[in-house]
Amino acid sequence: MIKNFTGQHELPDISIQWNWIPFSGHWGISTSLFSLAAAEARQKQLKLNVPARANELAIQLAEFIGIPSGFEKVEPVNGYLNLYFSQAEYARRVLVEVLEKKADFGRPDRKNEKIMVEFSQPNTHKAFHVGHLRSAILGDTLARIMDFAGYDVVRANYPGDMGLHVIKWLWCYQKFHAGELPDKNITQWMGKIYAEANGKLEANPDLEAEIRALYKRWDQRDPEIVKLWEDTREWSLQGFYQIYDTLNIHFDVYYFNSQMEKPGKEIVQELIDKNIATDERPDGAVIVKIDDVLGLKKEQYRVLVVLRSDGTALYATEDLALVKQKFNDYPDLKKSLYIVDVRQSLHFTQVFKTMEIAGYNWAKQCEHVPYELVSLPGNVVMASREGTVVLLEDLISEATKRAYEVVQEKNPDLGEDQKWATARAVGIGAIKYPMQARENTKVVTFHWESALDFNGQAAPYIQYAYVRCGSILKKAGNIDINPPEISYELSPQEIQLIDLISRFSREVERAASEYRTIQIANFAYEMAKTFNNFYTHCPVLSEGEPIRSTRLNLVMATRQVLKNNLTLLGITAPEAM
RNA sequence: GCCCCUGUAGCUCAAUGGACAGAGCACCAGCCUUCUAAGCUGUUGGUUGAGGGUUCGAAUCCCCCCAGGGGCGCCA
Structure with a gap:
């Protein structure tokens, strides 16, 4: 009908965008005529007052189209053409729909697409503070929203269950708390011992040697240490389950840092074999010079270290494996989201790009969803080690x-x-x-x-x-x-x-x-x-x-x-x- | 040096390129014989960090500054 109008008046043929009228007590849809007026001015080489012309057009158009069925009123307002729905009928339709669909009201059709949302990623053997809450809540809420919006959501957690922080904890426990069992507030108790370990190390740096010795025993899978790690790790996880339960957050699958160490090293070897990674050992680490590999002149992806010079795994090693693991477990994954704080943006860009270069095409379906931190007044970041936390x-x-x-x-x-x-x-x-x-x-x-x-x-x-x-x-x-x-x-x-x-x-x-x-x-x-x-x-x-x-x-x-x-x-x- | 994010009312934050830039907190003035006052109504408050540009139209897009935060080869 509007095309008839523009045709009759020798006006430019432009696409009409209908929008909802900003609420004014009577609902309906509207279109603005500014773009039509502007297009007319250009086409006819006229100098027009665009807002005035838009309003003129709105008035003429309102007369031209009359009142289409289903609408109650048509009105030109400030260069907009508003079509108002018939109030009573529209209102009733809305109510009927809610009362029929109930809990499903607002749900679009299922999309038949599987999406993984990985979030929370707490470190075992540490406290759970308000800073950790953001990933947990953001991820959980996004998962709920995506599920409601029609996606098949897989909720994944990825606890950091091995690393220097764990070794420090084991050292402190073994030396000062041997045989103790956790309090009712497990996570809080675990956090206390971690803080104590840091305090003792700070007071006496010579103790670092004991930590290194313990790390070595772990690396050699000393049964006593492995057992201690397994037991205490389980305590920590029980503490997390309590917290998730309180917050009404659940996960479909848990991946663990410690499980990714071996497969991560295998991927690194694969990268070396494919000439993607450069092995600078023993003088340097194993690195991927991503910009060089891609032939980029400007620095963009920089360099990713994928293995330490002593051959031990680091976070990146494990993340490479995790990317792959997720698609092994869920081959029909359309997207793999990582809800992780913004400081790791470059890291994830590098990891995903590296996997893509290695030929894993689904790396393109990985996406980092960054979020900013929770800080304390005065821009103080919450950190367990500094003790600047709210538990x-x-x-x-x-x-x-x-x-x-x-x-x-x-x-x-x-x-x-x-x-x-x-x-x-x-x-x-x-x-x-x-x-x-x-x-x-x-x-x-x-x-x-x-x-x-x-x-x-x-x-x-x-x-x-x-x-x-x-x-x-x-x-x-x-x-x-x-x-x-x-x-x-x-x-x-x-x-x-x-x-x-x-x-x-x-x-x-x-x-x-x-x-x-x-x-x-x-x-x-x-x-x-x-x-x-x-x-x-x-x-x-x-x-x-x-x-x-x-x-x-x-x-x-x-x-x-x-x-x-x-x-x-x-x-x-x-x-x- | 390079890259990313942020800058809106006294404070904390909103605003699919579109109609008068809106809420909360705080402040002040009112509202409980009536469905729970954890509520409601009203008042006060703005050169959207600065300056250019694109557009009929910019808080929003582009450029350039300023300020704050973050990231950048063996931490996670």
């Missing part, structure tokens, strides 16, 4: 305790179990949310006060909106879950709420394609805010029909979408607060 256990217990106090105050009649369950949901939600509602590329600065602030844009706000929905529905008793024809004029609050509900699926798709949890975190907040606005302006139970039934259905739909949204964020939706 996760401490944060969780403090947040839960504070949440419990609020529950106690607001809702003293709840049973003790439910009080604690609610406190955990609120406390853990409050911890997770700030990491999700942040651009991956931005540093999170940890402040105790804001981490424990349950007001404003935070998880408890969203959970509270969910609870309010439930509260209304509970008091309403039996509800006919069949949205009636809407036979009254919807209030702006109702329209805005329905508008948001209808956008949920688009937000999920975008979050999944851009690997951005912030999209979903912000949307959840928008939903809650809009509902709270509805809550104060639109009474439900005290209204007569037909308003009461329509609003009850709207509340039910809102509650469902909030629930789906919170599930994507891995945050529990409590029944009472």
Whole structure:
């Protein structure tokens, strides 16, 4: 129809982009006529006032097309042509869809593509602090979003279970804590011994010799050391499982650093045989001069060290093997994502490129998803060795305790179990949310006060909106879950709420394609805010029909979408607060 | 020296190249006989680090500076 119009008026033929009208109380689609006006000016060599001409065109076009079926109103506004949907019909369709699809509302069709998301990668024999939380939460949330968006997601973990840090720990344990068993807070106890080892070494550098001796015993697979390593490693892993359980995070597959050592060395040999790697031993290490191999003049990939001069493996050695292992285990993997902090960007670029050069074509399907660190005020990086850490256990217990106090105050009649369950949901939600509602590329600065602030844009706000929905529905008793024809004029609050509900699926798709949890975190907040606005302006139970039934259905739909949204964020939706 | 990220309200952060750059916190003023006040309403607050360019239109894209952070051959 618009083509007819441009044809009749000798206007340039350009493609029309339809967008959603920024919300103004009445929804629909719109197109801007600025590009048409600009194209006209160019084609006819005219000097036009483009915005004015765009508005003229919008007015003429509005008259020309009249009101197409399914629409209620057509209006030119500031150079835009807006087509408004018929309110009542559109609103009802949205409600029906939510109430039919329930937990699946917002899910697009399955894509039949397998994606691996590797995240968390904690080091055994060390504490788990708030800095480690970001990869765990970002990865878990992305995995949830991608799964919801229709991908077959494989969640992978890759703990660092061997390395100098482990040897130091074993040394300290053997010498000062032999025979001791871990505390209830395993990870915290492991972390203490690691810190103690570092402290002792710093105080007396001569002890380094003992560490080297121990490393050698490990390298020669001294049964006593291997056994000690196996036992203590298991303690550490048990500690991690506890933490993941508390955070409601799970993994489908675990890869371990220690398992990649041998296959990594084999790949290095392969690289040497193929003349990709240069063996500079014994004077130097085994390296891949990637830029030279590719014949690049400008430095881009630089040099990757793949094996130490003494022949021992390093991180890169193991990463080469891991790339391969993943595609061996899952040959139909479309993508292999690595959720690792931004400092390792170059490292992963090098590893993937090296594997590609070696002929492993699926290396192109590997992608590093970088994120910035969690720091303490004053730009202090959290580091176990420096002792500049906030332990996760401490944060969780403090947040839960504070949440419990609020529950106690607001809702003293709840049973003790439910009080604690609610406190955990609120406390853990409050911890997770700030990491999700942040651009991956931005540093999170940890402040105790804001981490424990349950007001404003935070998880408890969203959970509270969910609870309010439930509260209304509970008091309403039996509800006919069949949205009636809407036979009254919807209030702006109702329209805005329905508008948001209808956008949920688009937000999920975008979050999944851009690997951005912030999209979903912000949307959840928008939903809650809009509902709270509805809550104060639109009474439900005290209204007569037909308003009461329509609003009850709207509340039910809102509650469902909030629930789906919170599930994507891995945050529990409590029944009472 | 080379590469990457960041710079938006006092603070923490948003904003598919498009309609008046929006929230939260903080501050101030209000709202609980009514579905839970972990809530709501209102007020205050901006040369989007600076300067060029592309475009009908730039916080967003390009160039060049400035400031902060990170990475760059045997750490992980």
